[in-house]
Amino acid sequence: MDVLSDLKVVELSRTAAAAFAGRLCADAGAEVVLLEPPGGHPLRHEGPFRDDLPDPETSAAHLHANAGKRSVTIDLETQAAAAVRLVAGADILLTDVPRDVLDPVGLSWADLSARAPTLLMTRITPFGDTGPYARYAGSNLVCLALGGQLKITGDPGRPPLTNFGSQAEYQAGLSAFAGTVANVLLRDASGEGEYLELSVQDVVATNLEQRGTSFNLGLVANRAGLTVSATYGVYPCRDGWVYLTAFAPALWDRLKSVVKLEVLDDERFSSQASRLENNDELQAILTEWTLSKSSEELREFARQGYPLTVAEDEESLLACEQWERRGYVRNVDHPAAGNVSVLGSPWLAGEATDIKPAPMLGDSNDLLEGLG
Amino acid sequence: MDWKSGRLPLAGLRVVDWSLYWAGPYLGMMLHDLGAEVIKVEAPAHCDPMRTVIDVNRYSGDTGKPLTAEQRANISQHFNEWNRGKLGIGVELADPRGRQIFLDLVTQSHIVIENHRPGAKDKLGIAYSDVVETKPDIIYASLSGFGQTLPERDAMALGSPVELPSGLFLRNGYLDDDTPAKTGFSYGDPVGALAALSAVLLAVRQWRKSGEGRYLDIAMRDALSFGIGTAFTDWSMNGAARSRTGNRHPVYAPQGVYRAKGDDQWVAISVRDDRDWQALVGVVGAHDWQNADIESRRDNHDEIDAAIEAWTSEREARDIEGELQAVGVPAGAVLDFAQLKVDPQMTARGAFAEIEHPVFGVELRATSQWARGDRPQPLERPAPCFGQHNREILTGLLGMDAWVVDDLEREGVIADRIKVSGD
Structure with missing residues (x-):
């Protein structure tokens, strides 16, 4: 879906948030120029690397999030004028750089919009431009904490636990991309520029599931570990993990039809209320059943539509038939990392869209020529 | 974008929202936030389960006299959270007249979104191939667990269970722990909804340029896996199993x-x-x-x-x-x-606002994540009660005579109450 192929994007980013948004722009056909500090984008310095040898060209985080972009190295302290010209000639500026850095060098929205009235600018920061935390320092973990997602993940009695990766920044990247495309639609009609400021904390808090029940009914959810209840939770199987999903009557009947144990027809388990009352007994019975099954057996049940899912790892997913059918795994040749797999964007299933590898540092520095 | 003046990218567009649980409803709500009119379609015998599966009494602590499903249907704080701003119609899609209403609604709309199990739309005759005959330029987005392709098309997946087959689950966990961990809420839903929203917005741009609609097949699993794409690229380079990293960071320390x-x-x-x-x-x-x-x-x-x-x-x-x-x-x-x-930052930025629901009363709801600072979003319409706008939609948008609507209601093709079976 090369819907943005008429657009030029300048990405001035330091975190995964704007990097994800820029990656999605590139997947949608836009030309994305990543402005990196002379030492390279921070994602280039995040492990793991090819063969576990630190190399700013072969960081997996960089290869994934920066795929399809061009790279320009620029020192904002000495080359700000060139950066401003580059941005003024683009359609979209994506950034997650603090105002303290942007404003003094002419990259504030006020300065840029005066110079380039049709520019779209999307700025993602930990806490936004306004409010008492506007000047707070942030990180992925701190935004998960203040956005409410951290407290509810992990085991009761142990500390709250972040999920793997930069999930707060990923959510913000998705949200920033959607918001940016929304502004593209507005500009298509009006010809005018737009500014979008987005806070990672806001996005995290907006994406919280039980907010309504908490705010309006007084429930305060907490960490529940692997199992919410016997009919909704993760169980160990013979060689892995399986999630049983039978919290509604029809789902329970489906689960019974695959577990095939007469004991499940007992009065004790005959209604949702009684299943909750006899939760521990039910969980023990179901655990015995899951432990008797292999991932492969359970995977077959899942494909037939029984209410369960099976844990998969990178190896099994990269080789899975579903992704092959969907064309989701793209193999790209990278000058330093060699042939590597990169996942396509979630909406690229079945699309012929080409994904290019992440850029070598400064591979497009010629774009600065003549910009001062 | 500006909510007060109505300068919104999807103003003038209409969405048929045949969604349930969280991901689809959230997608529909974000399309509303961006200016579209969104009509939530539910069938009386198959309403959005979010209206009823969660027993409100579990949260109020008043388990002595549990509310019936019918009593819960319009006050569910799960449902009301993710369907704010929509109109609601209760129509029996399994009835040919109900199906026709769905098709007529699509003809008056620009976008269809749905997140039922793949196969459900074909069974009811409301799949893309069915609606494209009468509305050739429709944008039709299906959001599912694994996508519309075999072999995993028919696997069931909600936003939390889908974390296992995404790869995320096995990476989550306390530092060096053998046991993985699941995210404490249905994380696949918001991530899937945001991915689907992006796809729909891109399709709208394509439609505005070329006049062509299209079908979109979005999988929550794919959206979750993309968020840990680093792990897949790492595996392809190194083929090495990695231990769990808990709350630590690859670069920052401590x-x-x-x-x-x-x-x-x-x-x-x-x-x-x-x-x-x-x-x-x-x-x-x-x-x-x-x-x-x-x-x-x-x-x-x-x-x-x-x-x-x-x-x-x-x-x-x-x-x-x-x-x-x-x-x-x-x-x-x-x-x-x-x-x-009561977080001072959330409050100062207008992240939450009150809205009056006709049955529940005052509810505190999140506003759009794009409406912040000097662009607040006034909340105008709470989530619809079941079938709340039947008459308005059928006589207004579809131009039916009132007596026809009376007949449909008498014969159970449309309803403003859910039909309950089981517990």
């Missing part, structure tokens, strides 16, 4: 979630570089490690954590946050929902 004063109170702290570290030592002490460089801080992470926690556990999480932020170190109290509700 980083952790530390016990604060009080029951189950915690503070998250990230030290990004040497400057942060010197600033933290200036506040916390931990002088044994004052001169530790990044390598040394990583090598001695456990001991440093212990030194930091000795300090944090004597202090309130919010005070720690304030002291560390004052010297520029990323730190934040680990908020629960009650604290989030």
